[in-house]
Amino acid sequence: MELDLKPLRIGSIFPAALEVCGLSKAFGKNAALNDIGFTVPEGSLTVLLGSAGAGKTTTLRLIAGLDRPDSGRVVMRGCDVTALEPKDRDIAMIFDNLALYPDKTGFANIASPLSIRGAEKSDIENRVAQISSTLRIAHVLNRLPKTMSGGERQRVALGRALIRKPGLFLLDEPLSSLDAMLRIELRAELKRLQRDLGATFLLATPDFSEALAVADSVIMLRGGRIVQVATAQSLYDDPVDREAARFVGSPEINLLKAVYEPANQGTIRVAGASIAGLTRLQKSLPKGGGPFEIGIRPEQLKLSPLEAAAIQARVFDVEPLGLKSMLTVKNEEAEMRLVIDADSARGHVVGDAVGINVIDGNLLAFDTVSGIRIA
């Protein structure tokens, strides 16, 4: 049976690869997850994004069947698997420490899902050969995991997951043990592999840049609750609240106290300046005006000559980041971060007076108390 790398896709009438509804789990007193519900469409790469302790790994373990939920259902391709043992669910999982069998060779590790299920030798051999050529790890098949490099171990774990062509792949921070350079390389490879196979990935990570880079859609978890479900780009452009805006994006978004005065031509007073002409923001701000918290991404601020600048401030810190540099400026009312290219940053020294203007782009507004997004 030749390994068919492109499974037959009859339009998208498949039911969701995975549906989770009302999932809750508590360890002792603290509620690790309460009432989680989301859907993972067939063939998508969905990312569970959240800081440590947000409930990512708990969610994956409940879906895999390694732990039992206190309440809620896990449905895969229309079958309710909530009560099934992991082996009876059509899933594969990659753990953050990869969990390869230390006493088995690369070949035995990759082949184990098939050999456990009693597939015959010839079928196993050619499927492992196929997978190891795709993942370029044919040279490590007869070696033990401890003799392999980080990247090779990671690919063997992937091979073990892929060999059975399961309906759903669960990946728990698969790239966390790798070097910074290798991590970026393998990200692209993971995404390409997912798309070529048309497989369904559910990947958990605390790293927002990883989420943005690979996700078709992102499910943001905080304190065991789902805060937002959105595509990677709209998670950046349309965060649901202040915390989400702060969590996604580096350097961090500027969150400043501001007041909207619809009466005098809709100017917005922020950081000791009153700025008119922020049309998009003015349209979506509540008509009554009043105080709110404005969210300005670092790339939405630009340096300009003092006379023409809306905001005056002093340079507080210059951090070179290669081609670009991050400038932190301060005045009595506020502290702001902006990103400029390295050459123009070299001209500035801590203490310089600089002028800042706000570019009328996708500015965000949050309710000062609740942090919920209002515009």
Next chain:
Amino acid sequence: MSETNELRMVSQIPDLATDDVPKAGIVRGKLRDNRLGQLLMLPGQIVSLLVLVIPLLVAFYISFTDWTPTRGSLVQATLVGLDNYKELLVYDTRFVEAVVRTLLISVVCLALEFVFGLALAVLFLREFRGKAILFSAFLTPMMILPVVVGYTFWMLFQSNGPINQLLMLVFGEAAGLQWFRSAPLAISAVIITEVWHWTPLFFLILLSGLNAVPENPVRAAVILGATPRQVFWWIVLPMLKPVIIVAFVIRAMEIIKLFDEVFMLTRGGPGTSTETISLYIYKLAFSDFQLAYGAAAAFLVLLGTLLLIHLLLSPIRNQLLEARR
């Protein structure tokens, strides 16, 4: 993917079941992870219950009666309340002496074993040829059956035995000592035997502890300019504290039960000068057949042991008993 905020819900059309998707609905092998946990621990709990807890309850009951084997079955035993305990603590000087003597021997032995064990362990931090063979050689005493150790030292301490020969060789003719005739000599013989037998355990635990001390703090101290002696006293030894406590607790648990070596060496003699608490209870119960009285004595010792262990154990309770991974 369209850029709507919410994910587009795929309509629920029954799927074209592919071959390897599990059949819907059949709930096989109902998930029961923690029941397996309990199942695994059942045998251990049963054995502990049957062979430890029940006998202790029986002993506890008997310690309040005046039952002896000749009295027939347990049921006829008449309750005498705390008489046994009163007798033991107030009137039975031999019991109190045995307890004090056992504690004395334990303290002296533990101290000597710790000092010799630590000295040997520090010596083993240096590099020298044949280290592995020497390590095994030094562990040998610990491996020998207690009764054999007792009997061997009984031979060594004979009046015409090798120890006296060495003493006479070194200190002249009169130096031969009658080890088993005078109380202080008999007790020192017991202590020498015990220290010889169990110092290797301290050596082993402390050496393992020394090797487990994290390297970086030691390197940091060296880079800051500390001399090896300063590194040892300021960094290594304090970090060794938990291991030292473990060694003391483990040995304390064992040494209080001292029976085999003394039984073979002096059988508690001369008189009762080397009679440990275990030996006394053995004599009470199995020579004089005062089983009830022996049970009461045994219980007092049990409580004393638990109290002592609790005191010694508290500083490192989590290390020994951490159940969670």
Next chain:
Amino acid sequence: MIGRKLTWPLAFVLFGALIVSLFPVFWIVMTAIKPPTDWNASPAIWFPSHPTLVNFKTLFDPDAIRAYGVGGVSQAATTSVYGSLLASIVGTVLSVAIGLFAAIGISRYANGGKATPLIILSGRMFPPAAIAVPFVIIYSNVGLIDTFRGLIAIYVAGTLPFSTWMLKSFVDDLPREIEEAAMIDGRSRLMAHLVVTIPLIRSGLLATTLFIFILNWSEFMFALVLSYSNVTTIPVQLARYVTATAGTLYGVQAALAVLAMLPLILAGLFIQSHLARGMTFGAVKR
């Protein structure tokens, strides 16, 4: 750590300590190969002029022993060697098996409650004297006195704390995710333990087995208290010889002692890297 060479005075101290450690072992082996004439020489003979193995032959020949006519001793050592082997081996196998399941239970599911680990550990804290008394009482009522079943039960319960905790520390060293990966690959939870966990801790399993064997083989008091005629172990037999002959049967007793001592020393040296872990219930890992 402070990796410096060994200076001469320290080497001398080390050598002295070695002599002190090995002299008693040397003495008992020498005694075991002394012919009867040299047994009681005064001053004691260190190196027998013509060493002989007669003592070992006498040990297993009841007539030869009776020939000594010392204190009416006539029982040969064969039954005690058989007794020790049976009690120790069966006791060890049961203790390790039960301990292994309990170890996996505590380490992986830990919800056996806080109590179980404590109960199992406390098994070791009771002084044998405190337990021997009730055992004699119960066993005499239940008819287990002087039976191997009775002795083995105590050996299992007595060593269970060591086997459970030592195996638990080995299971703890194994990352939990490996079993879970096996479960996802198609193993049931129990099979994952049998096929993944146990094979991966086989070196620990062997070390624990030998360690428990050492404990059971050298146990004395329970055997002494619970045995009369058909159950004897080597330590009990040695004690009987000594009490009966006031210790004068030197060579034969030494032969029995050497016979008992050798397997333990070999077993101990074989697992010496795991001894620290065994002795400290897994608290100190080499």
Next chain:
Amino acid sequence: MSVPKLEIINLRKVFGNGSVVAVDGIDFAIEAGETVALLGPSGCGKSTTLNMIVGLEDPTSGDIRIDGRSIVGVPPGKRNVGLVFQDYAVFTHMTVFENLAFGLVIRGRAKGEITRAVHDVAELLGMQKSLKLPAAELGGSELQRVAIGRTLVTKPAILLLDEPLSNLEASARLAMRRELRRLQSEIGLTIIYVTHDQIEALSLADRIAVMNAGKLQQIERTSVICEKPDHVFVAGFMGSPPMNLLRGEIARDGAITGFRREDLFIQLPPSEIVSSGRAGQPIILGVRPESLRLALADESMIFGKVTIVEPRGPEAVVTVEAGAISLKAVVLASGRPQEGSNVGLVADPSSFVFFSGETGRRLAS
């Protein structure tokens, strides 16, 4: 020219009877008060170099000089260098004060002097309040400060930090980077960072020494190293995503000279390399993803299919493949193409960087 604070002269370190060459002859010098980052992938020899400077390991050959005096063979405690370990290696059984004072206590200094020195450093690191706390209760960044403070109290000639930020939470890294920079400017100490993370190196160091497989590829000022990578490895390591590198050759088509690789031909403006290079000479063309722009088919350098789009907030990294050639470009998020669509990429030839096909060294343009 004053004597450099630290000089490394042809330093080599070989492990296991010559089978593993950890450090293969490196040379560099560091001025007093300068901050240098030793950057490279894991296993490139940077930590071994660090251990040799500190004295935890002895070099196989070559020399290490501090203030002109060789320190090879001098025990670590006497070299007057300070090392902050990656896992901090703080004495957890002591309080913060005892940790900081350790360096002076072992030198038997007077109590008053010790207390004063500790308070000075504590104030510098903002730890005055936590001096009495036991070290075991501190969090990541406080442990880091204790480890740094403990070394500063002994006033080392050189301070070395081994991957100072890798054990910290992502959120704490920015704050710690800012604090380390403030510390550098305030105490003016000569500092060496060892790290595999280029962001850390770029933001903390004046100069970056890129190492690979035991060799020093390039040591260059932070601001310049991204523009002018000396070697193909450095070009492929710095920047995220790193520079696109196309192996090909110089081709002459009548009067026009250009770069050819299979069916791709890019005309090059006259420049020193182009004129001196002979046709067919193997050459590597380096173009930074940031300098590539989307373009229509006719005016683009290469035209191919968009295989992967990786958004990263304001921008997106687009991978375009045409036959065997694959290029990564950085475009504004709003202008990012759809995956699977066909686009053209173009870049201003003046931004090209050329490397010799044989040695991988940059050709001066």
